[in-house]
Amino acid sequence: MGRATDAATVLLLLLFTLLPGRTTDARSAPRSIPLGCTGRRIHIRDLPPAFNLGLLSSCSDYAPFLEDFCHYLSDHGLGRPTRPGSVSWHRTDPLALEVLFHRRLLSYPCLSRDPSLADAVFLPYYSSLAALPYLYGSLINSSSSHGLDLFEFLTRDSPEVWRRHDGHDHFLVMARPAWDFSQDPEMDPPLWGTSFLEIPEFRNLTALTLESRTWPWQEHAIPYPTSFHPPDLAALDRWVSRVRLSPRTSLMLFAGGGGSIGSSPNVRRSIRLECEANATDAIDESYERVCNFVDCSNGICEHEPVLYMKPMLKASFCLQPPGDTPTRRSTFDGILAGCIPVFFEDQSARSQYGWHLTDDEFDEFSVTIPKEEVVFKGLKITDVLRKIPREKVEKMKEKVIELIPRIMYRKHESSAGLAAVKDAFDIAIESTLLRIKSRLEGLKIPSSQ
Known part of the structure; x- marks a missing residue:
């Protein structure tokens, strides 16, 4: 690791620990809990640095990233600004969501120093960063042990905190799809992923993941972070105004990779074939072209939001096909651009993000076209979208x-006006507290008074 990287990492650690009146754990909580916090009190568990900040010190060596990942951990997980002077747009990596979430919780108004008075306990464990050696490095054949050192600590250090509810009141953030943590611990040889969510020790806690599976009760998906983190209400209002006034010159857009010509039949291949066949055809005076394709192969768009946000602002519909897993960060980038999402299976969003995108309003903002109809029955996406009246x-x-x-995840320490607007973090916290309360009541476990 070079000296510049060392300095950046040290600065990052200092920023976390030297926030006015705050540390990285429960000691950041005020000595008295404000009024209005009944049912909302959270205790941040004090974990050794090896479980969170210590993992940041080797950020320049993270596998499998070809570039220095430290850039994306700066500003407490927001990443570097997209350009000098930018206050709202950052090069945010989804893997940094755990850092971002931790930082936001340090400013949460209902923190409790005393875990016995808390309604929930947050584990500031950077699970996705801790998983890297199991996924790509020297521990790849020991993936069933991921998390066991954390459990050993929780049951050794102040064990009464964990044992009070056997972990039912604990929650953490996992900045990867749950599939990456759901390997059968008995699998030999091990397949892809770790077994964190499959080991009995952690089956009671609530895991906030970027993508959940359909059956385990303890998982719930929360939005991928986009690159937009406004610091105040004016910045949000300016962006919303731009989105609303942006002319939509393309009927639809696909920003992504995969589906190259010659690949086996799949929905991405069908999208690319249809898009390339009539990309420049005009439908009517409302649209200059039918389809716009932004090739994001090989991760070139991952930290360059300008490559896809500008085209999204000019499209009415953004196609969101599944890839290696059903969900996509692009879903939230498209919503941010005011681009109506088109899904091809329910697992891409409808059955994932119920706290943020409720089922009863899903048909009001999105279109669903079964991928089997497109891939195997020749249904043209453009035919479906053209039939939707312009007024609708x-x-x-x-x-x-x-x-x-x-x-969106607003910037930490944002203005009071913007703080009054519930963002993805606020909704996730409120919903997690309700989920834990319901769980404890269902198990006849008394919650904190």
Whole structure:
């Protein structure tokens, strides 16, 4: 690790520990809990640095990243600004969500120093960073042991905190799909992933993941972080105004990779074939082209939001096909741009993000086209979208714009005006507290008074 990287890492650690009146754990909580915190009190468990900040010190050596990942951990997980002077746009990596979430919780108004008075206990464990050696490094054949050192600590240090509810009141953030933590611990030889969510020791806690599986009760998906983190209400209002006024010159857009010509039949291949066949055809005076394709192969768009946000602002519909897993960060980038999402299976969003994108309003802001109809029956996506009346398209776009605050993560220490607007973090915390309360009541476990 070079000296510049060392300095950046040290600065990052210092920023976390030298926040005015705050540390990285429960000691950051005020001595008295404000009024209005009944049912909302959270205790941040004090974990050794090896479970969180210590993992940041080797950020320049993270596998399998070809570039220095430290850039994306700066500003407490927001990443570096996209350009000098930018206050709202950052090169945010989804893997940094654990750092971002931890930092936001340090400013949470209802922190409790005393875990016995808390309604929930947060584990500031950077599980996705801790998983890297098991996924790509020297521990790849020991993936069933991921998390056992954390459990040993929780049951050795102040064990009464964990044993009070056997972990039912604990929660953590996992900045990867749950599939990456769900390997059968008995599998020999091990397949992809770790066994963190499969080991009995952690089956009671609540895991906030970027993508959940359909059956385990303890998982719930929360939005991927986008690159937009406004510091105040004015910045949010300016962006919403730009989104609303942006001319939609393309019927639809696909920003992504995969589906190259010659690959086996799949929905991405069908999308690319249809898009390339009539990309420049005009439908009517409303659109200059049918389809716009932004090739994001080999991860070139991952930290360059300008490559896809500008085209998204000019499209009415953004196609969100599944890839290696059903969900995509692009779903939230598209919503941020006011681009109506088109899904091809329920697992891509409808059955994932119920706290932020409720089922009863899903048809008001999105379109679902079964992928089997497209891939095997020749259904043309353009035919489906062309049949939607223009008036309905406008209503759907307005509904998408209404969702923007819900799916963004505002900047930490944002202005009081913006702090009054519930963002993805706020909704996740409120919903987690309700989930834990319901769980304890269902198990007849008394919650904190």
